[in-house]
Amino acid sequence: MAKVNEDVIIAGGGIGGLAAALGLAETGRTSVVLERAPEFGEVGAGLQLAPNGTAILERLGVMEEISKFAVFPKRLVILDAITGKELTSLDLQEAFKQKYGHPYIVMHRADLHTVLYEACVKKGNIRLMTNSEVEKVEDLEDGARVYLTNGTVYEANAVIGADGIHSKTRKLVSDDQPVCSQYVAYRGTIPMEEITETAGTDPDDVLMWIGPNLHLVQYPVRRGELYNQVVVFKSFKYKPGAEDWKANDWGTPEEMDERFKDTCSHVKHAISFISRKFRWAMWDRNPIDNWTKGHVTLLGDAAHPMLQYMAQGAIQALEDVAQLTNMLHKYGDDYKTAFAEYQKERIPRASKVQTNARNWGEMLHATDPITIMLRNDIFSRRDKYDTTYVDWLYSKRYEEPAFID
Numbered sequence: 001m002a003k004v005n006e007d008v009i010i011a012g013g014g015i016g017g018l019a020a021a022l023g024l025a026e027t028g029r030t031s032v033v034l035e036r037a038p039e040f041g042e043v044g045a046g047l048q049l050a051p052n053g054t055a056i057l058e059r060l061g062v063m064e065e066i067s068k069f070a071v072f073p074k075r076l077v078i079l080d081a082i083t084g085k086e087l088t089s090l091d092l093q094e095a096f097k098q099k100y101g102h103p104y105i106v107m108h109r110a111d112l113h114t115v116l117y118e119a120c121v122k123k124g125n126i127r128l129m130t131n132s133e134v135e136k137v138e139d140l141e142d143g144a145r146v147y148l149t150n151g152t153v154y155e156a157n158a159v160i161g162a163d164g165i166h167s168k169t170r171k172l173v174s175d176d177q178p179v180c181s182q183y184v185a186y187r188g189t190i191p192m193e194e195i196t197e198t199a200g201t202d203p204d205d206v207l208m209w210i211g212p213n214l215h216l217v218q219y220p221v222r223r224g225e226l227y228n229q230v231v232v233f234k235s236f237k238y239k240p241g242a243e244d245w246k247a248n249d250w251g252t253p254e255e256m257d258e259r260f261k262d263t264c265s266h267v268k269h270a271i272s273f274i275s276r277k278f279r280w281a282m283w284d285r286n287p288i289d290n291w292t293k294g295h296v297t298l299l300g301d302a303a304h305p306m307l308q309y310m311a312q313g314a315i316q317a318l319e320d321v322a323q324l325t326n327m328l329h330k331y332g333d334d335y336k337t338a339f340a341e342y343q344k345e346r347i348p349r350a351s352k353v354q355t356n357a358r359n360w361g362e363m364l365h366a367t368d369p370i371t372i373m374l375r376n377d378i379f380s381r382r383d384k385y386d387t388t389y390v391d392w393l394y395s396k397r398y399e400e401p402a403f404i405d
């Protein structure tokens with residue numbers, strides 16, 4: 001067994017884990033990030049980051065670098081995947097930026113991860129270790145212990161579990177299981193030249209095409225050089241108890257074709273560019289009322305995995321980092337109190353986002369004609385500057401303590 005030289009061990013080097021290391025560095029603490037993969041990196045394509053997320057990236061000192069890769073969309077647009085008609089939009093330009101003080105951006109998730117990784121390397125007080133899979137975490141009287149699958153055992157003053165939806169750290173506080181949504185995603189990027197423009201929209205807009213049991217999201221990433229596409233649909237073939245989609249072969253490309261057969265020509269054209277090789281089943285978990293045991297706490301998808309329909313999973317991980325950092329500033333070496341106070345603020349909000357994400361999915365994928373009619377009617381009455389439905393989400397700030405430069 002080895003006590004690491006660092007103050008805190010972070011399990012998992014995704015967006016949440018790396019951002020947490022930067023937050024700890026802000027408090028003057030050292031940390032070691034244990035990543036199970038042979039390299040640090042991100043799988044998947046695009047990421048939308050609303051002002052409640054970009055505000056925290058600014059605080060972590062990475063927003064200038066991120067702006068070199070990001071796209072600043074003009075509008076979020078919701079369209080009917082069947083008729084092709086625009087249903088509603090949210091303007092993201094000057095009035096929006098002034099209201100929230102921070103921009104709405106879209107970017108390649110690998111670019112965000114790289115910027116965070118490089119910021120960690122530059123700090124000098126963050127150690128980044130690969131091939132380090134955490135098997136088990138224990139709380140101790142005066143710290144915490146981590147067991148790796150390679151037999152190594154480490155101890156530190158505290159452990160933060162940022163090890164994703166299948167978190168091993170979470171087992172310390174809950175024996176719950178992920179919940180299968182029956183939805184599947186196919187995603188990837190294509191060269192910008194391959195896209196067909198949609199009348200009335202700008203190539204920089206975020207487009208969400210919605211229909212019964214399905215949606216398609218499109219937006220540019222990497223300074224507008226690539227176009228991100230995510231195709232999502234509910235499987236016909238899924239049966240309760242057959243959650244292992246690889247073994248039970250649900251969510252197949254043939255099902256995708258069947259689901260999208262009545263969509264408009266733009267959506268069908270977009271789908272013809274989607275890689276059919278890989279698919280991701282969509283899981284979340286029910287909210288839980290405790291993320292912490294003594295000197296161990298959870299963050300990001302390990303704490304509150306959610307469906308992606310509000311584009312908030314990574315942002316909520318960043319909100320965790322901001323609040324955790326504030327509590328570590330406030331309570332010094334008293335990790336137990338800092339973690340307890342952190343979750344007191346964060347659990348209600350993250351749980352609300354988790355639950356709302358499910359509800360948004362129901363609304364976007366509605367099948368009942370009356371619900372669709374009412375939804376579309378409400379959408380059509382909205383002004384593009386109206387932020388009523390998103391204000392609670394985008395306006396939240398975890399202000400850094402006044403004594404920070």
Ligand SMILES: Cc1cc2nc3c(=O)[nH]c(=O)nc-3n(C[C@H](O)[C@H](O)[C@H](O)COP(=O)(O)OP(=O)(O)OC[C@H]3O[C@@H](n4cnc5c(N)ncnc54)[C@H](O)[C@@H]3O)c2cc1C
Binds near residue numbers: 135
């Ligand atoms: C299709 C889709 C679209 C999305 N779009 C958005 C969006 O637009 N905006 C947004 O904010 N969010 C979005 N999300 C959600 C977002 O991707 C996640 O919420 C976010 O990546 C979670 O980050 P994390 O660091 O908590 O977890 P993860 O990204 O899962 O990272 C966990 C890390 O821990 C490592 N790890 C796992 N287990 C162990 C272990 N035992 N030991 C050591 N290391 C381990 C993993 O290899 C990984 O590197 C989307 C999700 C999906 C599926």
